[in-house]
Amino acid sequence: MISKKMEDFIANGSAIRAMFEEGKQMAAIYGAENVCDFSLGNPNLPPPDTIKKAILEVLDEEEPVELHGYMNNSGYEDVREKIARSLNDRFGTSFSQKNIVMTVGAAAGLNVAFKTLLNPGDEIMVFAPFFGEYKNYAISCEADIAVVPANIPSFQPDFESFEKMLNPKTKVVIVNTPNNPTGVVYTEETIIKLADILNKKQKEFNTDIYLVSDEPYRELVYGDIDVPYITKYYDNTIVVYSYSKSLSLAGERIGYLVIPEAVADFEKVSAGANMATRILGFVNAPSLMQKVVAKCLDSKVDIDFYDKNRQALYNGLTVIGYECTYPDGAFYLWVKTPIDDNEFVKMARKYQILLVPGTFFGCPGYIRIAYCISPKTIETALPKFEALMNEIKEKIKA
Ligand code: PLP
Numbered sequence: 001m002i003s004k005k006m007e008d009f010i011a012n013g014s015a016i017r018a019m020f021e022e023g024k025q026m027a028a029i030y031g032a033e034n035v036c037d038f039s040l041g042n043p044n045l046p047p048p049d050t051i052k053k054a055i056l057e058v059l060d061e062e063e064p065v066e067l068h069g070y071m072n073n074s075g076y077e078d079v080r081e082k083i084a085r086s087l088n089d090r091f092g093t094s095f096s097q098k099n100i101v102m103t104v105g106a107a108a109g110l111n112v113a114f115k116t117l118l119n120p121g122d123e124i125m126v127f128a129p130f131f132g133e134y135k136n137y138a139i140s141c142e143a144d145i146a147v148v149p150a151n152i153p154s155f156q157p158d159f160e161s162f163e164k165m166l167n168p169k170t171k172v173v174i175v176n177t178p179n180n181p182t183g184v185v186y187t188e189e190t191i192i193k194l195a196d197i198l199n200k201k202q203k204e205f206n207t208d209i210y211l212v213s214d215e216p217y218r219e220l221v222y223g224d225i226d227v228p229y230i231t232k233y234y235d236n237t238i239v240v241y242s243y244s245k246s247l248s249l250a251g252e253r254i255g256y257l258v259i260p261e262a263v264a265d266f267e268k269v270s271a272g273a274n275m276a277t278r279i280l281g282f283v284n285a286p287s288l289m290q291k292v293v294a295k296c297l298d299s300k301v302d303i304d305f306y307d308k309n310r311q312a313l314y315n316g317l318t319v320i321g322y323e324c325t326y327p328d329g330a331f332y333l334w335v336k337t338p339i340d341d342n343e344f345v346k347m348a349r350k351y352q353i354l355l356v357p358g359t360f361f362g363c364p365g366y367i368r369i370a371y372c373i374s375p376k377t378i379e380t381a382l383p384k385f386e387a388l389m390n391e392i393k394e395k396i397k398a
Helices: 004-030 049-061 064-068 077-091 105-117 133-140 159-165 188-205 266-279 287-295 303-320 341-350 375-397
Strands: 100-103 123-127 144-148 170-175 210-214 237-242 255-258 332-336 366-370
Touching (some): 004 133, 049 287, 077 255, 100 266, 105 133, 105 266, 123 133, 133 144, 144 159, 159 188, 170 188, 303 332, 303 375, 341 366
Parallel strands (some): 123 144, 123 170, 170 210
16 A cells, blocks of 8 residues: 555646646557647757767766766765856856755755755745646645735736735745746846845744745746846745756756855755755766766757747737737746636647646646647647637637
8 A cells, every 4th residue: 555645646647647648649549740749848859969979078088986976965066166156157146066956857956955944834835827746845845835826917926915925834935937837037026026025024924934946947038038046136045957958958867956155044954955865865966967067057959949939839829819928938838728728628639739737737727838849740730729719719609
């Protein structure tokens, strides 16, 4: 008999898995080229050429016993120092290796941060819509999750509700910008306001409220959109970064945490993250990949590819009559559904379109389209989306 908690995780996780299985079945029946699978945020671009080159160089250059052996749980000091310097150059911060903990991607980074900070019964606050996995991570730490309702249509935080909802049990607030699923980037004004409220509430409650900035999409922004570096605005910020999307290395599981000295109880938080990495069973982030990313700190995937998909989908769907949030970052399009979102997703399946309902992100009435897919899929999907809209209009009329 497995644990009750795991029974619940499996039950809740089955929707996306079922969709994945359904996609495979659809491909067998209709042909893969007719199935438009927009469900997963799995990058479809290859990593930049620098990655393969760096892998080969690291294998040549590094002493093998050291390269493949155990290390400090927080990661190689030289890699952490290089990352810290790169952040300082880009954002005017003053980090060193002691502020960086290498992680097994953002998912691990979040779990390490939560394990370090949270006692059972503490509260994590998130803004709807939010990455659904946060709920599982909260349950895993026996923390409660509080959801600030969506601020429609900007999808910047709803500050009035946020301020009202903060309470002495709030230990962590998560922000995710550029955002999954909306593609919205929080403005500098938003971050300043957020920091003001958090500082005020910390004083009022005499508590520490940690702002966890989940940033796997930081590099995926379009045009000259600025993504403010949040540690500069609020002292109690921990940054969770990942190379899964920026370098298309999702399967390699590599990222890092930034824990600035200004964070409350810095020494303990830092020691805690080192220990959490170990006891969660990661022990340390993959050694080869640590050395590889350290050589590729200025590399990025071809953002123009995602940009073309973004324009094609946004323009194509708005012409048909869909209401879409214009994404400034990430590779997701957030679309209002003229009917219940679960019903919409069900109807879309008849057209071999696979989507994730907004309900999964704590925001019903919308769907998420992941556009890290081939342009051909968008071309195939647009007439299907049009037929779907016509069917819905007929249904509403009847
Ligand atoms: N946070 C958000 C908002 C995500 O969208 C994802 C992955 O899609 C993750 C965290 C986890 O990323 P990683 O692959 O680095 O664990």
